[in-house]
Amino acid sequence: MCHAMTITKTDTSSRLFLEYEDQQFVLTKDEVFDIGREADLCLDHNPYLHRRFLRISYENDYWWISNIGKGLGVTVYDEATRLQAWLGPSSRLPLVFSEVNVVFSAGPCTYSLTMFNEEPKWKESSIEVDIDGETTVAEIMWTESQRLAILALAEPMLQRKGVGVVHIPSNADVAARLGWQVKKFEKKIDNVCSKLDKLGVDGMRGGVLNHASGRRARLVEWAISTGFVSVRDLALLDESSTADVDD
Numbered sequence: 001m002c003h004a005m006t007i008t009k010t011d012t013s014s015r016l017f018l019e020y021e022d023q024q025f026v027l028t029k030d031e032v033f034d035i036g037r038e039a040d041l042c043l044d045h046n047p048y049l050h051r052r053f054l055r056i057s058y059e060n061d062y063w064w065i066s067n068i069g070k071g072l073g074v075t076v077y078d079e080a081t082r083l084q085a086w087l088g089p090s091s092r093l094p095l096v097f098s099e100v101n102v103v104f105s106a107g108p109c110t111y112s113l114t115m116f117n118e119e120p121k122w123k124e125s126s127i128e129v130d131i132d133g134e135t136t137v138a139e140i141m142w143t144e145s146q147r148l149a150i151l152a153l154a155e156p157m158l159q160r161k162g163v164g165v166v167h168i169p170s171n172a173d174v175a176a177r178l179g180w181q182v183k184k185f186e187k188k189i190d191n192v193c194s195k196l197d198k199l200g201v202d203g204m205r206g207g208v209l210n211h212a213s214g215r216r217a218r219l220v221e222w223a224i225s226t227g228f229v230s231v232r233d234l235a236l237l238d239e240s241s242t243a244d245v246d247d
Contacts, residue, residue, distance in 0.1 A: 016117060017116040019113065020113040020163055023041070025040075027063075028058075034056075034068075036053040038051040039053070046109055048106040048107030048108075048109075049107070053072060053074075054068070054102070056115070063095040065092060065100075066093075073088045073104065074087045074103070075103045075104065076093055077103070077226075078097040083097075084226065088202075098120040099114065100117070101114050101225070102115065106214075106217075109166065109167055109217060110168060110220050112157070112165075112224075113163045146191065146192050150228065151229045151234070152178050153169065153174050153219060153220055155169075157224060158234060168220055177237065196219075
C-alpha cells in the first residue's frame with residue numbers, strides 16, 4: 001500500500017513558531033534552537049531526558065528537526081494528513097507542513113509540543129491515504145479491553161488539550177480507573193506491547209525504554225500520534241465503568 005499526495009511548492013519558508021505549555025517561541029532562519037533538559041527550551045529536570053535532545057534549524061530553504069540525543073527517539077507527525085515519522089538518534093527531518101506535532105517519551109513522562117510554519121514549504125491540495133505502517137496498526141483486531149487499557153493509560157495526556165508534559169499513571173492507578181485488578185491490566189498491556197513490537201513499532205521493548213514506566217510512556221506516544229485514541233474516545237471510559245468488559 002502507499003500514500004498518494006498531490007503537493008504544491010511555495011517559494012520560501014520564513015519564521016517558525018513553537019508552543020510548549022504556556023511558552024511560545026518565534027524562531028528565525030539565522031538561529032539554532034535546542035530543546036532538552038538544559039537548552040533554549042528547558043523542559044524539566046527529568047534525568048532520563050538529554051540535556052540537549054532536539055535541535056531546530058534552517059538550512060537549504062527548509063526548517064529541520066534533528067535528534068541530537070544518544071538514546072531517545074521522537075515521533076513527528078502531521079495531524080491533518082496522519083503522516084508520521086519516527087526520528088531516532090543522529091537523524092533529522094524537514095518540517096514541511098504548516099503544523100507539526102512532536103511527541104516523545106523519557107522515563108515515565110511523555111512530552112508534546114507543536115510547531116507552526118509561517119510559510120510551509122509544501123501545501124497539500126489532495127490526499128488519498130492508504131498507508132502501510134504504524135498508522136494502520138489500529139486496523140488489526142484489538143479487543144475492547146485492550147482498547148480501554150490504552151485509552152485509560154493515555155487519558156491524562158488527552159485531557160491536557162494542549163502541549164506539555166504528562167507523568168504517565170501507574171498500573172495501579174489505571175487499573176483502579178477501569179475497575180480492574182492490577183494483574184489484569186498488566187496482562188493487557190503486555191499483550192498490546194508484544195503485538196506492537198511484532199509489528200515493528202519502536203520502543204515496545206529493550207533499550208532505554210525497557211523499564212515498565214518507559215514502555216507505558218512510549219505506548220501513549222504511539223497511541224496519540226497515530227490517532228488510535230483521541231479526546232472523543234474518553235467517554236468510553238465512563239461507559240465501561242457500568243459495563244462488564246472482560247475479553
